Amino acid sequence: QKEVExxxxxLSVPEGAIASLNCTYSDRGSQSFFWYRQYSGKxxxxxxxxxxxxxxxxxxxxxxxxxxxxxxxxLIRDSQPSDSATYLCASRQGSQGNLIFGKGTKxxxxx
Amino acid sequence: xxGVIQSPRHEVTEMGQEVTLRCKPISGHNSLFWYRQTMMRGxxxxxxxxxxxxxxxxxxxxxxxxxxxxxxxxxTLKIQPSEPRDSAVYFCASGQGVSNQPQHFGDGTxxxxx
Numbered sequence: 001q002k003e004v005e006x007x008x009x010x011l012s013v014p015e016g017a018i019a020s021l022n023c024t025y026s027d028r029g030s031q032s033f034f035w036y037r038q039y040s041g042k043x044x045x046x047x048x049x050x051x052x053x054x055x056x057x058x059x060x061x062x063x064x065x066x067x068x069x070x071x072x073x074x075l076i077r078d079s080q081p082s083d084s085a086t087y088l089c090a091s092r093q094g095s096q097g098n099l100i101f102g103k104g105t106k107x108x109x110x111x
Numbered sequence: 112x113x114g115v116i117q118s119p120r121h122e123v124t125e126m127g128q129e130v131t132l133r134c135k136p137i138s139g140h141n142s143l144f145w146y147r148q149t150m151m152r153g154x155x156x157x158x159x160x161x162x163x164x165x166x167x168x169x170x171x172x173x174x175x176x177x178x179x180x181x182x183x184x185x186x187t188l189k190i191q192p193s194e195p196r197d198s199a200v201y202f203c204a205s206g207q208g209v210s211n212q213p214q215h216f217g218d219g220t221x222x223x224x225x
Contacts, residue, residue, distance in 0.1 A: 034213050043202055043216040044154070088154065098144065098167060099214060103153035 002027040006089050006102035014110050019076040021105050023089030026070070030091040033065060033072045034099065038086045048074060079109045113137070115217035117203050123223045129191040132220045135184055136205030144214060145178055145188050146202040154202070160186065193224045 003026045013019045021035075032051050036044035050056045050063040050072065062075040072091075076083055086106045090099040116135040124130060136143045144159040158168040160180045168178070175194070180186040190197055200221050204214040 036216075043219050046213045046215065049213055098156055098159050101154040101156075 002030075002091075002093070002100050004089055004091055004100050004102035006087075006105045008103060009106040010108050011105055012108045012110060013079050015079060015081060017079050017109075019079045019083065019107055019109065021074040021076075021087050021089075021107065022071060023073065023102055024071045025089075025091045025100070027091065027093050027100070028067075028070065029093045030070075030100075032092040033063070034090045034092075035061075035063060035072075035074045036088040036090065036101075037083075038088060038104065040085075044088055076107075079107075081109050081111050083107060084109045115203055115205050115215055117201075117217035117220050119220055120218060121221045121223075123225065124193060125225050126194050127192045128224075129189065130193045130197075130222060130224075132188040132201050132203075132222070134186045134188070134203030134217060136186070136203070137215060138184070140205035140207055140215075141183070142206045142214075143180060143186050144204040144206070145186070146204065146216075148200045148202060148219075157188070195224045198222055198224050 005024045035048040037047050038044045048061050048063040050065045053065050053067055056063045060077045064073045086104040088104045089102040092099050118133045142161050145157040146154050148154045157170045158178045159166055163180045178188045200219045202216050202219045204216045206212050206214040
């Protein structure tokens with residue numbers, strides 16, 4: 001059973017701090033990884049994707065991938081209250097179309 | 112650009128009734144996915160299509176659930192007969208079926224079975 005594990009949280013950080021969200025995956029064949037943000041009552045929205053070991057930065061977001069240790073993390077710098085949401089980690093094996101989603105980590109950024 | 116379009120946005124019906132959820136994927140996307148999301152189980156893949164052909168329906172909970180994709184621009188998920196435990200948010204997503212391409216989600220259908 002291929003699994004993606006996330007700490008459900010809630011993770012609470014003060015405004016302006018760095019939020020660190022972690023995700024581990026069981027399928028060593030996974031090649032693509034995605035972070036989605038989901039506001040309450042809304043649909044998941046893609047915020048980051050990564051495929052190579054190391055860091056990938058996009059604005060305040062950095063995705064870190066370590067395939068040897070089978071984890072991928074998302075860092076959010078200068079956290080804002082508007083970042084408060086549930087963050088879903090997903091992996092895909094090879095060229096197959098489906099994603100395996102974690103259950104998400106709820107992030108709360110306190111003003 | 113039009114995103115993934117789902118209808119209806121909300122559906123409330125009595126158990127035993129047939130429920131049909133509809134999805135229009137993003138033009139040019141050749142993969143379509145149906146998910147169900149609940150607090151307890153998170154986001155679960157029900158079925159996905161590639162080039163209108165069902166590839167993996169192992170997530171469909173039971174025979175009461177069926178999905179079709181008659182053409183590249185339309186898909187339905189049907190529940191017959193519906194039960195209260197089917198209450199959830201159902202999302203449709205589409206993608207380009209290539210490993211490094213993400214899926215894009217519709218706004219979902221919030222289904223309540225009384």
